[in-house]
Amino acid sequence: MPTGGLKPANIMSYLKIPEVPGAGGTWLASTAEMNDGQWGAIEEKIKAAVQMLS
Numbered sequence: 001m002p003t004g005g006l007k008p009a010n011i012m013s014y015l016k017i018p019e020v021p022g023a024g025g026t027w028l029a030s031t032a033e034m035n036d037g038q039w040g041a042i043e044e045k046i047k048a049a050v051q052m053l054s
Contacts, residue, residue: 008052015053 002014006025014023028049029042 008049011049012052 002020002023003025006014006023007027011023011025014020028045032038033042
């Protein structure tokens with residue numbers, strides 16, 4: 001499962017590959033956001049990622 005170097009601009013290229021079941025990356029939840037408890041910001045990024053896949 002790819003995680004390095006992925007971002008919203010290129011993730012769909014990876015997900016079109018049949019052998020790639022999923023992908024992720026720090027753009028969804030950075031260390032700083034997690035350490036600072038910025039759960040709302042993380043939630044919004046995840047919602048946007050899900051929307052992108054719909």
